[in-house]
Amino acid sequence: MMKGVASSASQGQSPKARGEKTTKTLGMKVVEGSYAVAHAVKCCRPDVISAYPITPQTHIVEHLSQMVANGEMDSEFLTVDSEFSALSVLVGSSACGGRCYSSTTSQGLALMYEVLYNVSGMRLPIVMNVANRALGAPLNIWNDQQDSIGARDVGWLQIYVEDVQEAVDATLQAYKIAEDPEIMTPTMVCMDGFILTHVYEPVKLLDQELASEFLPPFAPRSILDTADPKTFGAFADPSTYTEFRYLQFEAQNKALAKIERTAREFEETFGRFYGGLVDSYRADDAEIVIVTLGSVIGTIKDAIDSMRAEGKKVGLVKVRCYRPFPVAALREALKKASIIAVLEKDVSIGGEAGLLADMKAAFYNSSIHPPIIGFTAGLGGRDITINDIEKLVKKAEAAMKGIESEFEFLSLRTEIL
Amino acid sequence: MEIKAGRLVEPCSTRITLTGAWRTFVPVVDHKKCIKCNLCEIYCPEGCIHQVQSNDVKTLRAYAYTPEQIADLPKDETVFIPDLNYCKGCSVCAHECPRRAIEMVLEEK
Amino acid sequence: MEKSLLAPGHRACAGCAMPTTIKLVLDAAGPNTIVVSPTGCLEVTTTPFPESAWCVPWIHSLFENAAAVASGVEVMLKRRCKDANVIVIGGDGSTLDIGMGSNSGMFERGHKVLYVCYDNEAYMNTGVQRSGSTPFCANTTTTPSGKISLGNPRPKKDMPAIAVAHRVPYVATASVAYPVDLRRKVKKALQVSGPSYIQVNAPCITGWTFDAGTMVEIARLAVETGLWPLVEWENGVVGQVKKVTRPKPVDEYLKLQGRYRHLFKMPDGGEMLKQIQAIADANIAKYRLVD
Numbered sequence: 128m129m130k131g132v133a134s135s136a137s138q139g140q141s142p143k144a145r146g147e148k149t150t151k152t153l154g155m156k157v158v159e160g161s162y163a164v165a166h167a168v169k170c171c172r173p174d175v176i177s178a179y180p181i182t183p184q185t186h187i188v189e190h191l192s193q194m195v196a197n198g199e200m201d202s203e204f205l206t207v208d209s210e211f212s213a214l215s216v217l218v219g220s221s222a223c224g225g226r227c228y229s230s231t232t233s234q235g236l237a238l239m240y241e242v243l244y245n246v247s248g249m250r251l252p253i254v255m256n257v258a259n260r261a262l263g264a265p266l267n268i269w270n271d272q273q274d275s276i277g278a279r280d281v282g283w284l285q286i287y288v289e290d291v292q293e294a295v296d297a298t299l300q301a302y303k304i305a306e307d308p309e310i311m312t313p314t315m316v317c318m319d320g321f322i323l324t325h326v327y328e329p330v331k332l333l334d335q336e337l338a339s340e341f342l343p344p345f346a347p348r349s350i351l352d353t354a355d356p357k358t359f360g361a362f363a364d365p366s367t368y369t370e371f372r373y374l375q376f377e378a379q380n381k382a383l384a385k386i387e388r389t390a391r392e393f394e395e396t397f398g399r400f401y402g403g404l405v406d407s408y409r410a411d412d413a414e415i416v417i418v419t420l421g422s423v424i425g426t427i428k429d430a431i432d433s434m435r436a437e438g439k440k441v442g443l444v445k446v447r448c449y450r451p452f453p454v455a456a457l458r459e460a461l462k463k464a465s466i467i468a469v470l471e472k473d474v475s476i477g478g479e480a481g482l483l484a485d486m487k488a489a490f491y492n493s494s495i496h497p498p499i500i501g502f503t504a505g506l507g508g509r510d511i512t513i514n515d516i517e518k519l520v521k522k523a524e525a526a527m528k529g530i531e532s533e534f535e536f537l538s539l540r541t542e543i544l
Numbered sequence: 545m546e547i548k549a550g551r552l553v554e555p556c557s558t559r560i561t562l563t564g565a566w567r568t569f570v571p572v573v574d575h576k577k578c579i580k581c582n583l584c585e586i587y588c589p590e591g592c593i594h595q596v597q598s599n600d601v602k603t604l605r606a607y608a609y610t611p612e613q614i615a616d617l618p619k620d621e622t623v624f625i626p627d628l629n630y631c632k633g634c635s636v637c638a639h640e641c642p643r644r645a646i647e648m649v650l651e652e653k
Numbered sequence: 654m655e656k657s658l659l660a661p662g663h664r665a666c667a668g669c670a671m672p673t674t675i676k677l678v679l680d681a682a683g684p685n686t687i688v689v690s691p692t693g694c695l696e697v698t699t700t701p702f703p704e705s706a707w708c709v710p711w712i713h714s715l716f717e718n719a720a721a722v723a724s725g726v727e728v729m730l731k732r733r734c735k736d737a738n739v740i741v742i743g744g745d746g747s748t749l750d751i752g753m754g755s756n757s758g759m760f761e762r763g764h765k766v767l768y769v770c771y772d773n774e775a776y777m778n779t780g781v782q783r784s785g786s787t788p789f790c791a792n793t794t795t796t797p798s799g800k801i802s803l804g805n806p807r808p809k810k811d812m813p814a815i816a817v818a819h820r821v822p823y824v825a826t827a828s829v830a831y832p833v834d835l836r837r838k839v840k841k842a843l844q845v846s847g848p849s850y851i852q853v854n855a856p857c858i859t860g861w862t863f864d865a866g867t868m869v870e871i872a873r874l875a876v877e878t879g880l881w882p883l884v885e886w887e888n889g890v891v892g893q894v895k896k897v898t899r900p901k902p903v904d905e906y907l908k909l910q911g912r913y914r915h916l917f918k919m920p921d922g923g924e925m926l927k928q929i930q931a932i933a934d935a936n937i938a939k940y941r942l943v944d
Contacts, residue, residue, distance in 0.1 A: 175728055203728045207721065208758035215718030215755065219689065219725025222712055225732070227725075245714050349552050351710045351726060353685050353737050358553035358705035360696075360713035367702055370547045558662030558699070558706040566667060586832050587869050589665060589672040591657035630661035634668035635866035648866075 155329045160291040160318070161186030163330045164230075164256055167298040169200045170338035171254070174225035174345075177205040177216040181235040182268045183320035184258040188230055202228075210235035214242040214253070221251035222359050224350035226302065229253065232320055233260035236274045240281070246313045247282025247375060249360060252305035252345070253313040255283075256298060258320040259421065259472070261507040269508020270320040271472035272421060276449075276481040282375050284314040284382055285450040287420035291328045293401045294318040299338055300389045306345050310382050312375070317449075319422040319472075321508070331399075341396050379451040386448050404453035406445045407460050409435060413442025414465040415523045418457075418486060420446045423470065423511050430516035441520055446482065454489040462495050468523040469501040470511075470537070479534040500526050504537035511537075563590065564608065567633035569648035571626050575618050577645035584624055584637035584646060592630040593637060598623050658684060663706035664698040668865025670829040670855035670872060671695055672706075674771045675742060677832050678853075681839035682767075684709055686738040687726055691719035691747035694778040695771070717751040719743050720759035723766045731765075738767065738843050745772045745786035748852075749812050760819035763847045767839070770812065770850070773857035781860040785810040788880075789932065790925045791912045793860070798915035803925050808932065816850040817886050823849040824886040829856070830872035834883060834895065841885075854881045862911025874906035879933035882940045897942045903930045 158166075165187050168176070176195075178188040194200040203220075207213045210231050217227040231239060236257060246253055257275045261267040275285060286301060288294040294316060301314040318324065349357055363371055387403030394400040408428055410416050417427055427443050434441045444460045446453070461467055467490075471482040478484065483501030490499060502519055505511040515538050525531070571584075575598075585593040596603050598617040605614070608628035617623055626637070638646040658679035665672045671694060679686065688711045690696050696713045699706040714722045719741045727739045748756065748770040759766060775793045776782040782795040789808045792798045796805040816824045823845040827835040835853060842849035856863070856871045863871055875881035876895065880903060883895035904926060907913040916922035916929075937943055 174732055175725060177725070203732060205724065205728065205762065207724075207762075208754050211718065212721040212724075212755050212758050215714060215721035216725035216728070218714045218718070219712070219722035219727075220729045221725070222722075223726055223729035223733075225725075225729045241715055242718065249714070351687050351712055353687065353710055356555040356684075356708060356710040358555065358557075358700055358707050358711045361553045361700035361702040361705055362697055362713075363702045367547060374547065553700065553703055553705040555705060555710075556660035556708040558660050558664075558701075558704045561662040561664075561704060563662055563664070586677070587673055587829075589667075589669050589676075589868075590661045590663075591659055591672070591676050592661045627661065632667035634868070635864075636668055636673075636868050639866035640869050 154331050156332055157327055157329050158332070159186060160294065160323045160326050160328065162190050163291050163295045163332060164298060164318070165190035165194065166332050167295040168228050169194050170333040170335050171228070171299055171302050171342060172226065172339070173202050173228040175203045175205065175217060175220040176228045177207055177213045178229050178231070179207055179210045179213045179235060181210070181232055183260060183324045184230045184232045184235070184256070186324060187256060187258065210238040211242060214239045214246065217253050218242065218246060218249065218251060221253055222249070222351045224345065224347055226345040227253045228255070230256040230258065232258040233262050233274045236278060237262060240278070243278060243281035243283060248371065250311040251313060252302070252311055254298065254301045254305055255313070255315050256294070257315045257317045258324045259317055260320040267507040270322050271506045271508070272317065272319070273473040273506070275315055275317045276471070276473040279450055279481055282312065283450065284312055284379065284386070284448070285317055286314065286386070286448055287317045287446065288323070289401065289422060289424045289445065291323055291326065291330050292399065294323055295330060295333060296393060296397065296399055296401070299333060299342060300393050303342050303389050304382060304385050307385055308348065310378050310385055312378050312382060317421070322422045337396055341393065383451050383453060402445060402447045404448040404456040405460050406447055408443040408445070410442030410444055410460065410464070412440060412463070414440040415468060415520055416442045416444055416461055416464040417468050417470055417516070417519070418444045418446060418461070418482070419470040420449060420482065421472070423472070423505060426511060426513060427516055430513040433513070434517065434520060439520065449482070452485050452489065457486070457489050458493050458495065461497065464497045466523050466527050467497050467499045468519055469499065470519060471501070471503060472505040474503045474506070483534060498526060498530055500530060500532070501534040502537040562629045563632050564629045567631055567651060569633045569635060570628065570651040571631065571633070571635065571637055571646045572649045573624060574645045574647065575621065575623050577643045578624060579643055580622065580624065581642060582624065583640050583642065587636050587640050588626070589634060589636065590630045590632060592627040593624055594627060595622050596625050658708040659699070660706045660708055662704065664701065665694065666858050668858045668868045670857070670868050671771050671773065674829045674835070674853050674855045677829070677835050678740065678742065678769055678839050679709065681836040682738050682740060682843060685736070686740055687711070689719045689723040689726060689739070689741045691743040691752060692716035693744040693747055695742060695744065697778060716747050718755050719747060719752060720755040720766070720768060724759050724762060724764045727764045727766050739765065741766060741768045743770060744777070745770055745774060746776045746784045749785040749810050757819065760816060760821050760848050765847060767842045767849045767851065769839070770852045771855040772852050773855050773860060774809070775857070775860050777857045777860045786812070789929060790916060792915060793912070798919070803919065803921060804912070804915060812852055813850065813884070813886065817889050820889065821848050821850050822846070822888050825851045826854070826882065826884050827851055828854045828872050828876050828881060828883060830869045830876065831883065831895070838885065860912065863909050867909060871906065871909055874901065874909070877901045878903045878906045879937040879942055880906060880929070882936045882942055884940050891940065894940050894942065896944060897937070900933065900937055900943060903933050
């Protein structure tokens, strides 16, 4: 299991329970999720922030703008003409050796698509919070994870967080991972839009001194410099393109250990840990294990607690790191499962869904072969309720006797079809 | 060649590619006609026309001139000379020369 | 200009105006310069990995974001108190079409960046397709002349006017055929405290189809006919203008180029030639090219 000894006190509790516990802790503040993340960004001391407003990311960049305006943080904040330009500005600043930050969501992330590939290919360790939101059409501003799951192949690392505290902590960790000379890969910290960006929760804000100690200044090997006039971004023909892609692939593989290590180092400094690559909840003896990402985990833990009370052996494995996909950690965490039920807020129309496909791929050549079924739910901001989770578990129970459906839309409103 | 992450490349490194191989016609300068206005140097898309001392054999050899060609140059004079390693034979220099001092000659290779 | 900051060995076509233009820009700017280039002929001909023709620091990201990338470079240089010229050098497709939003943002935010557009009036890197900068009646692979077509049906987009409308403090047109003028304009632009924009007429041997040796002559004729007026706008006001003593008829410019050949063959071509002459005449009147 991925659980750490030192952190076991905070494990195995729902965020609600954790909140009750931690409100007693000194230094907790009830703040909006976006503020907490903006504060974390401030503690990372970025040189340049460039962003374009899009709901529900707006509060993060508004808070950052205010911090810059108040002189609380020494960063350049650029208001630009589009998300495309927002990330493009950071290409220039990052190549000049600056630590760079942006945040976006949904249509904004889609508009950035070409730049996402470019940033990872140029090995610029930019960090970005994605306030996960649905993509149109139909236009929908509410939460799901179609945006960043759809961007799984762009070469960025992706960390999904469960609550605001984790969003804060993952943002600091993200820079440390991304800027490692062996990694040099941009990183998305994905947090559910509205659910986490707009919620007020008790949070322990980062301490600047500790954050600075944890995250050393960004010191890339080469920058755009007239004293050393290198060329950045030459084109590669078929004789070298594959090797550039391979280097990115290799860096992501190296990131697996780095992400794990960084989570542990963070724990040593700050005393908080949420799993490195994956985490689990009551999964040790579970027959049915739900695998998912993001804020829905709180609900699932509550549902698990009540089902456990009824004697159902249900557990959870949380995918914290989705890219690189932690195959070994998942195989280990799920080695005793009788069935795996994947729940995710995205769909691959014409296929199944992102996490489900990756899960099936991770286990296909493994010596353990639990059946894997998948569910999409919570699209476009629809609540995933405890009732939904119980329904999912019933379907998983039935599937243990024989799979009827490998993938389905959970709680589909068939009456309006 | 070593692949480095991020595709960083050393400056001025296209010099290893000798584009003179593209050439069909070669510019031959009549140094007696040349008034050293340097328009050929300015307009040359390759940036490969240079002012050289005619006795600077080392440089002229580096520009791919044969000892015979070097011997034919006027003595102790600054001459405008295309670096034959790179000259693509576009003939812009010949066309722009105000004294018609440059002739494009079919090159035997 | 003994030692060019653009090294030979680049892969531009023989007789291409683009490298001459870049050479002149870099010569005026000097080695304390960082160049940002969008995707295009310039990028592919100068940076085939593992080679680069650039002797100054240079970065390419994408087709439509050079001005944004340059903004990011400029901001970081300022932050580090480093004084270097930041110059974007890109073609007309990236400048007038796909990169317009990014350019507009850079102009409006007031970054100290010189944007140089080498204007060869079509998408040459992809095979001579029409761009917003393609002139009236020019034959391109997407505005071909045909039984019912006389080439590109629209006039050029007026990018200098768009830059002026952004209150860009220094805007100029220049030509590869006028190197002294071009270098002077680059030097002047680099003195400006905010953004500046220079659009350089740069004939393309492949797309315009002419004899390679005539590259400079064609660029000169564009100026001498009034089709490419050499103008400066300082703080929105027309400043120095290159006078044309005796404007040449546009036919002299057009007939040297394959992209206008159809106008001299097709029955309706004559009418189009008159309309192109009218464009030149309007420029001559507007910028008072003739004393």
